[in-house]
Amino acid sequence: MSMIAPTIGTNEEAYLSQVERVKRKSRLKSFFKGMLFLLPSIILFSVFVFYPMFQTIYLSFFLTNAQGATTVFVGWENYKALFVDPIFLKSVKNTFLFVFLTVPPTVIISFALAVIANEKLKGIGFFRTIFSSTMGVSVAAASVFWLYLFHPTMGLLNKILEAFGAGGIEWLTDPKWALLAVSMTTIWMNIGFTFLILLGGMQSIDSSLYESADIEGSGYFYKLRRITIPMLSPTFFFVITVSIIHSFQTFGQIDILTKGGPANETNLIVYSIYREAFVNYQFGSASAQAVVLFILILLMTALQFKLGERKVHYQ
Template sequence: MKKTNILYEAKLMGTGGLYLLPTFLILGVFLFYPMITTVLFSFSDVENGGNIVGFIGLDHYIKIFTDPSFLNSLKVTFTFMLYTVPLEIIIALFLAIIANEKLKGIKFFQMIFSSQLGISGAASSAILLFYFHPTLGTFNSILEFFGIPPIEWLTSPDWALLSVSLATIWMGLSLNFLLLLAGLQNISKDIYESAEMDGAGYWTKLFKITLPLLSPTLFFVIMINMISSMQSFGQIDILTEGGPTEATNLLVYSIYRESSIYGNFDIASAQAVVLFVITFVFTMLQFKVAEKRVHYQ
């Protein structure tokens, strides 16, 4: 009897393994193999587009952490994250709270602020490239109308990172808006009705009910925005190409430049490992610190 049960369980495991085999193959080819190769490259001397010549240990890591360009890319990445993540969430939360109100024409309002989600990042960047144009751009035309001197949005080291950050905020607004609006609509109306019976006003309901019950969604939105900001590439490549004078040379763009332009796959791999470690540490810190303030219903 026991032998029959063991054979039956083995057959079930074999059948389950066959169903999972395509998933494991896809993950192995497109996820695990590139990750292992990247780690190997970061500890090796790589030539001719991917041939490992020899093991050199931590030399690449020592090199990048003594390279002013790489250190600048770290600084730019963290500054970019500080510029984008708080504003993205605050603006999206403000719009979601308005869209959640029972007002006339609110469906049209929701559609307008969700529509940007249908535009690709490349198309959005191309549109903003015209808006930021130093002579023909819409933004400088508005400034000129009010008698304000034009700004070199994408060609000045002082303005380029801020300009790209504003572009990123606009590009990510719709997704954040929809996620937060869904979280707001998931809060039970009975809670608000009970609070109103107890004499709670609008602001009391907002800070004592809405935001605490929205905290799981806010936690998720903050986490994906922080990760996304550290992996931003498309808008950088189209708008500034990491310039001027590396003012927008984010870490991801630095990895792309080292690998695809200069052919330094080993240096790029070391930078990619550093980016992975930073992303992992930030994610763990969020789960350790921020999740304690999350109130699940």
């Protein structure tokens, strides 16, 4: 083309603009095609994820009527009221406490289960199925199981305590124990999923690492500490992040087991939002709480990535 360019310059210009037009047309065409495939998701995300996020922020600056329509613009008042409200502050504090009470035990227990379920033994598939089974138990069903276990007179836990000569505990009505009781239920529920992910991570570790360790005569726990745990760090990272976010979103077990009580001890943030919005019809102040929840989860994820990146060993 460069050879003929000097002689027929004007033609080339026409040719180039022609090419440009065709290119633009095909670019436009591929853009529309791409959008055709993506449009259903984009529309639903816009309506049910992005719009609600902005609308929540918007609502948090207003008072509303019972239908949720805005009535009075109050600026930062909803937020100011939240941060001096002892009930809300307690709910934030207890949500963090709840994360602390549920995430480390869930991950540690699930890891231990994954370690023993990763052995090549006869019938191991059966145990793997049992260990992951709590993933299939809904929050409503799990709460009913534990509601009975926690029952002060008939419940199994107090019967066991009494058999050992200890006094029974008012698991769900004693402010000292209620959050712990809800945490125990949550840990049990979350083990299934966490176990399944950790086991999957373990099975994808290159077996030659273990073989060479065997040749060197390394012991069982040495291999666990020096191979399994470091190689599993991306999976740990994922599992911890997901568990923290899940804990922040806890609702069902609270609704069935304690309804936020006793004395707001288990009034975790999502339950608090629910109550403020759908029981008290204070959509403005509930939205302010939701914004706080959103920021908390965002911060936790960011923090996780910042801290996690340094320690995580990627293959």
